[in-house]
Amino acid sequence: MPPEELPSRKGLLSGLRVVEISSYVATPLCGLTLAQLGADVVRVEPAGGAADRTRWPLADSGTSLYWSGLNKGKRAVAVDMGSAADRGRVVDLITRGGPCVVVSNSDRYPELGYEALSALRPDVIHVLLQGRADGGAGVDYTVQAATGFPLVTGAPGAAAPVNHVLPAWDIAAGLYLAVGLLAAERERLVSGRGREIRVALEDVALATAGNLGYLAEAQVTDHERTKSGNDVFGTYGRDFETADGVRMMVVILTERHWTKLLTATGLTAAFEGLAEALDIGFAGESQRYEHRELISTLLARWFAGTRFAEAAEALDRQRILWERYRSFEELGRDGGAALRKSDLFDEVDQPGVGPHLAPKSPIVVDGGRLAPRPAPAVGEHNTQLLDRE
Amino acid sequence: MPPEELPSRKGLLSGLRVVEISSYVATPLCGLTLAQLGADVVRVEPAGGAADRTRWPLADSGTSLYWSGLNKGKRAVAVDMGSAADRGRVVDLITRGGPCVVVSNSDRYPELGYEALSALRPDVIHVLLQGRADGGAGVDYTVQAATGFPLVTGAPGAAAPVNHVLPAWDIAAGLYLAVGLLAAERERLVSGRGREIRVALEDVALATAGNLGYLAEAQVTDHERTKSGNDVFGTYGRDFETADGVRMMVVILTERHWTKLLTATGLTAAFEGLAEALDIGFAGESQRYEHRELISTLLARWFAGTRFAEAAEALDRQRILWERYRSFEELGRDGGAALRKSDLFDEVDQPGVGPHLAPKSPIVVDGGRLAPRPAPAVGEHNTQLLDRE
Numbered sequence: 104m105p106p107e108e109l110p111s112r113k114g115l116l117s118g119l120r121v122v123e124i125s126s127y128v129a130t131p132l133c134g135l136t137l138a139q140l141g142a143d144v145v146r147v148e149p150a151g152g153a154a155d156r157t158r159w160p161l162a163d164s165g166t167s168l169y170w171s172g173l174n175k176g177k178r179a180v181a182v183d184m185g186s187a188a189d190r191g192r193v194v195d196l197i198t199r200g201g202p203c204v205v206v207s208n209s210d211r212y213p214e215l216g217y218e219a220l221s222a223l224r225p226d227v228i229h230v231l232l233q234g235r236a237d238g239g240a241g242v243d244y245t246v247q248a249a250t251g252f253p254l255v256t257g258a259p260g261a262a263a264p265v266n267h268v269l270p271a272w273d274i275a276a277g278l279y280l281a282v283g284l285l286a287a288e289r290e291r292l293v294s295g296r297g298r299e300i301r302v303a304l305e306d307v308a309l310a311t312a313g314n315l316g317y318l319a320e321a322q323v324t325d326h327e328r329t330k331s332g333n334d335v336f337g338t339y340g341r342d343f344e345t346a347d348g349v350r351m352m353v354v355i356l357t358e359r360h361w362t363k364l365l366t367a368t369g370l371t372a373a374f375e376g377l378a379e380a381l382d383i384g385f386a387g388e389s390q391r392y393e394h395r396e397l398i399s400t401l402l403a404r405w406f407a408g409t410r411f412a413e414a415a416e417a418l419d420r421q422r423i424l425w426e427r428y429r430s431f432e433e434l435g436r437d438g439g440a441a442l443r444k445s446d447l448f449d450e451v452d453q454p455g456v457g458p459h460l461a462p463k464s465p466i467v468v469d470g471g472r473l474a475p476r477p478a479p480a481v482g483e484h485n486t487q488l489l490d491r492e
Numbered sequence: 493m494p495p496e497e498l499p500s501r502k503g504l505l506s507g508l509r510v511v512e513i514s515s516y517v518a519t520p521l522c523g524l525t526l527a528q529l530g531a532d533v534v535r536v537e538p539a540g541g542a543a544d545r546t547r548w549p550l551a552d553s554g555t556s557l558y559w560s561g562l563n564k565g566k567r568a569v570a571v572d573m574g575s576a577a578d579r580g581r582v583v584d585l586i587t588r589g590g591p592c593v594v595v596s597n598s599d600r601y602p603e604l605g606y607e608a609l610s611a612l613r614p615d616v617i618h619v620l621l622q623g624r625a626d627g628g629a630g631v632d633y634t635v636q637a638a639t640g641f642p643l644v645t646g647a648p649g650a651a652a653p654v655n656h657v658l659p660a661w662d663i664a665a666g667l668y669l670a671v672g673l674l675a676a677e678r679e680r681l682v683s684g685r686g687r688e689i690r691v692a693l694e695d696v697a698l699a700t701a702g703n704l705g706y707l708a709e710a711q712v713t714d715h716e717r718t719k720s721g722n723d724v725f726g727t728y729g730r731d732f733e734t735a736d737g738v739r740m741m742v743v744i745l746t747e748r749h750w751t752k753l754l755t756a757t758g759l760t761a762a763f764e765g766l767a768e769a770l771d772i773g774f775a776g777e778s779q780r781y782e783h784r785e786l787i788s789t790l791l792a793r794w795f796a797g798t799r800f801a802e803a804a805e806a807l808d809r810q811r812i813l814w815e816r817y818r819s820f821e822e823l824g825r826d827g828g829a830a831l832r833k834s835d836l837f838d839e840v841d842q843p844g845v846g847p848h849l850a851p852k853s854p855i856v857v858d859g860g861r862l863a864p865r866p867a868p869a870v871g872e873h874n875t876q877l878l879d880r881e
Contacts, residue, residue: 115675115687128704135703136668140675154746159726159781160709168705168712169726175703236835236856244729245815248741253722254819256657257646264731264739264817266722267656268645274660274700276854278667279525283855285674286504286529292681298504299858306836306854311663312820313851314524314564315517316557318831320549321824322848323557328820333642333655337548337558340633342653350653352637357543392548426634428653430643431701431717435710442707446625447695459711462702465665465695466672467625469688 114141114473119288121145122197123177123206124215126153128243128270129232129304130208131173132277133284137204138176139464139473145488146177147193149184152481166455174478175451175461180489181482190214192489198223202291204284208232217299227297228287230280236303243270243304250308251317255328265330276307334395338388341399342428343406345414350428351406353418358386363421368405374398446472453477503530503862508677510534511586512566512595513604515542517632517659518621518693519597520562521666522673526593527565528853528862534877535566536582538573541870555844563867564840564850569878570871579603581878587612591680593673597621606688616686617676619669625692632659632693639697640706644717654719665696723784727777730788731817732795734803739817740795742807747775752810757794763787835861842866 119142123134131146138144148156158169180196182189190212197203197220205220210231213219217229234241244266247253253264283300291297312318320326333342333352339361340354355361365371374385377397384390391398406414411427418425434441439460442448448460454477463472508531512523520535527533537545547558569585571578579601586592586609594609599620602608606618623630633655636642642653672689680686701707709715722731722741728750729743744750754760763774766786773779780787795803800816807814823830828849831837837849843866852861 115672115679119678132703136671140671157778159778160705160713160715162708162712168708170705172703172705172708240811240813241815242743242745242813244724244741244743245813248731248739248815248817251818251820251823252656252658254817257654264722264741265646265654266731266741267641267658267660268725269641269656269660269700270704271656271658271660271663274664275667278664278671279854281671282525282529282667282674283504283857285671285678286855287857288678289508289674289681290504292678301856301859302854303856306834306851309823309831309834309836310851310854311658312823313837313849314521314561315659316549316559316561317820318824318828319551319557319561319842319845319848319850321820321822322828323551323845324549326549333653335633336657342637342655350637352633352653352655354631354633356631389546389548422629424629424631424634426630426637428637428643429640431640431706431710433710434640434698434701435707439707439711442698445695445698447698448702453708456708456712459708460702461708462695462699465668465691465699466675467690467692468672468676470690 115468116140116142118201119143120201120203121206122147122193122203124193125206125208125232126155127158127208128173128273129277129280130206132274133206133230133280134177135173135175136278136281136464137284140466140468141473144177145196145484146174146179146479147196148179148181148481150181150482152181156481162456164455166453168456171453171456171478172461176476177479178484178488179479179481180485182489184212194220194223196488197227202226202297204228204230204288206230206280206284221297221299225296226291228284228291228300229297230284230300230302232276232280233301233303235305236301241304243273246272246304246308249305250312251328252312255330257330258332259330261330272304272308275311276302276304279307337392339391339395339398341395341402343403345406345411346408347410349411351411351414352426352428353402354424355391356388356424360423361385361391364418364423367417367421367423368402370401370405373401449474451475451477454480504857505529505531507590508532509590509592510595511536511582511592513582514595514597514621515544516547516597517562517662518666518669519595521663522595522619522669523566524562524564525667525670525853526673529855529857530862533566534585534873535563535568535868536585537568537570537870539570539871541570545870551845553844555842557845560842560845560867561850565865566868567873567877568868568870569874571878573601583609583612585877586616591615591686593617593619593677595619595669595673610686610688614685615680617673617680617689618686619673619689619691621665621669622690622692624694625690630693632662635661635693635697638694639701640717641701644719646719647721648719650719661693661697664700665691665693668696726781728780728784728787730784730791732792734795734800735797736799738800740800740803741815741817742791743813744780745777745813749812750774750780753807753812756806756810756812757791759790759794762790838863840864840866843869
C-alpha cells in the first residue's frame with residue numbers, strides 16, 4: 104500500500120488495480136509508469152522469478168539493478184505458471200474485487216487472455232505487447248534492424264549498422280501500452296466495458312519512422328538518407344571538442360541562435376566574408392544544413408582553441424543551446440551528487456543493492472510526484488494476495 | 493470531423509477536446525497519439541505557421557514530410573501570437589464548450605498557462621513540455637549528451653560520442669505527456685477538476701537511465717560502461733554479415749535459443765570442445781556475455797561462409813530471433829510495397845505530397861485502428877473554429 108500522503112499526493116491513478124504478467128522492458132515499464140502515478144500494480148512471475156530477475160547490470164550481491172529499476176513500487180506474486188490451478192489463482196486475482204487492468208507480454212495461456220477474462224469480467228481491460236502484429240517474435244534489437252535507424256547512425260561512409268544502446272522501441276512500446284490502457288480506462292468509466300489493447304514493437308518502430316517523415320521521404324522523393332555522424336539532419340547541430348578535451352553538443356534552431364553563435368565565437372565577419380566570396384548564404388536552416396561542413400570547420404577550429412570554461416561562458420552569455428557530454432559514471436559519482444540536485448531523484452533502500460538514488464516519474468502532477476519505493480522480492484506478496492482465501 | 497465509422501471504431505478518445513500549442517516533436521506527437529485514438533485535436537500556430545512547418549525532410553514541393561507526419565488528423569488554426577486579442581481567441585477556444593485539454597511546449601504567454609486557464613475553467617487539464625524541470629532550455633540532442641548513452645554507443649575504443657539519430661527522448665516525452673494527460677482525465681471524470689501536468693525532456697532521459705539500472709550501476713558498483721558496438725549488454729546478441737553481404741542481427745536470450753543456434757550453425761561440437769579445452773562454460777547469459785568474443789569469432793566465420801537465404805532458413809528452422817537490416821529507402825521502395833503488407837499503414841493523400849502510405853496508431857483497440865487522415869494547412873480551420881462568433 105502506498106504510504107499515507109497528502110490527498111493531492113496519493114497519485115492520479117489511485118484505486119486502479121493492475122496485474123502485470125510480464126518480463127524484460129516494455130510491459131514492466133508500462134506497469135512502473137502506472138505505479139508511479141499511484142496505481143496498485145501486482146507483478147506475476149513464475150516460481151523462482153522470471154528470466155529477467157538476473158538481467159544485467161547486477162549489484163555485487165547479484166541482485167539485478169535492471170529488474171529493481173523497472174519494478175519499483177510494485178507488489179509481486181510467484182506462481183507455477185505450468186499448473187492450471189496456479190493460473191486459476193491469477194485469474195481470481197484479476198477477476199475478484201474492483202475492475203482490473205491486465206498488462207501482459209504473453210498469449211501463451213488462453214485463460215489469461217482477453218477473451219477468457221472478459222467472459223468472467225466484461226469490464227476487464229487487457230493490454231498485450233507483441234513482437235510483431237502478426238504474432239511473430241521480435242525484440243528491440245531485431246526491430247531496430249528492421250526499421251532503418253541503425254543504417255543512418257554513426258560516422259559517414261561506414262557500411263556497418265550502428266544500433267542504439269538505449270532500447271528505444273521497448274521504452275516507446277511500454278508508454279504506448281500505458282496510453283492505450285488509460286484511453287480504454289477513460290471509456291470504461293463511461294460505458295462500463297473493457298477493451299482489448301495490443302501494441303506490437305515492430306509497429307511502434309515503423310509508426311515512429313512514419314510519423315517523423317522517414318517513410319514518406321522514402322516513398323515520394325529520391326533522397327536517400329545516409330550516415331552523418333552527430334550532424335543534426337536538416338538544420339545545424341554537431342558535437343565539438345574543446346582545447347582541454349571536453350565534448351560539447353551545440354544546436355542552432357533559429358536565426359537568433361545563429362547570429363548569437365557567431366557573436367559568441369567571434370566569427371561574424373568570417374562568415375560574412377565567406378558568404379560574399381562564395382556567393383552563398385547562411386540564413387535559414389536549410390542553407391546552414393547545406394553548408395554544414397564549412398560551418399563546422401570554422402567552429403571546430405574555435406572550439407579546439409578555446410578551453411571548456413571559456414566556451415561554456417561565451418555560449419551561455421548568448422543563450423545558445425548546448426550541453427556537455429556526461430557519462431553514466433559521472434552521473435553516479437560521489438553518491439549521485441549530480442542527480443541529487445534534481446527533484447526527480449530520491450533515496451531508495453533496495454534489498455540486495457542498498458541505499459541509492461532512484462527516479463520518480465518524469466510526470467509532475469500539480470508540482471509534485473510520488474516518492475520512489477523499492478522493488479519487491481520474488482513472491483513477496485503471495486501471502487497477502489494469493490493465500491488469503 | 494472523423495469519418496462515420498462503426499461505433500467501436502469511433503476511437504476510445506472520441507469526445508476529448510485537445511488544443512495543442514506546440515512545435516517540433518514531443519508535443520505534436522502527444523496530440524497525434526490522442527488524435528489517432530479519436531480525440532478532436534486542434535493545433536494552434538502563429539500566423540504563417542510555426543518554424544517546424546518547413547522542417548526537413550521535405551517533399552519536392554517544399555511541403556514538410558516531418559510536419560505532415562506528426563500532425564495527421566488534426567485541425568489547425570493560425571493566430572497572431574503577439575496580439576493579446578488573438579491570444580484571447582485561443583483562450584476562448586479552450587474555455588468555451590466541453591472540458592478541454594491543453595498540450596503546450598511554451599510557458600511564454602501567462603494567459604495560456606494552467607493558472608490563468610484553470611481560473612476560468614477549473615476542469616481544464618494542462619500538460620506542458622519543458623526542456624529541464626528548472627525551466628532551462630533543452631532539446632533532444634542536448635539531453636542525449638547530458639545522459640550517458642552517446643558515450644556507450646558505437647565501436648569499442650572510439651572516444652567520440654555517437655548520438656542516436658532517432659529523437660528517442662522526444663518520442664518518450666511525447667508519450668509520457670499523453671500518459672499524464674489521460675491519468676488526469678481519469679481523475680477529472682470522477683472529481684470534475686483539472687490538473688497541471690509537466691514533463692521535462694531531461695527528466696525523461698534521466699528517469700529512463702535510472703529505470704534501466706544504468707544510474708544505480710554507476711552509484712553502487714565500480715563497473716564502468718564502455719562502448720561495445722552492437723553487442724547486446726549482459727547477454728548474447730550481435731550483427732553478422734553473410735557471404736553475399738547481407739547484414740543480420742541475431743539475439744540469444746534463452747538456453748533453448750543457444751542450443752538451437754549451435755544446431756543451426758553446426759557448431760555444437762566446436763563449442764563443446766572449446767568448453768572442455770578452456771575449462772569454461774556457455775550455459776547462462778552471463779557466461780555467454782563473458783565469452784562473447786569467442787562466440788562471435790566462430791559465428792562470424794559461419795555467417796561469412798553462408799549465403800543469406802541459407803542462413804535465414806537455418807535460423808528460422810530453429811526459431812532463432814534474428815532480423816535483416818533494412819534501410820528506409822528499402823521500406824519505401826516500389827510505393828511502399830513492404831509497408832503495404834501491414835495493417836499499420838493506409839494511403840493518405842496529403843496536399844503538397846501526394847498519395848503515400850502513412851501509419852495509423854500502433855495501438856490496436858479490439859482488433860482495429862482508425863484510418864490515417866491528412867495533416868491540415870496553416871489556418872485551415874480558422875473559419876470553422878475561430879471566426880464563428
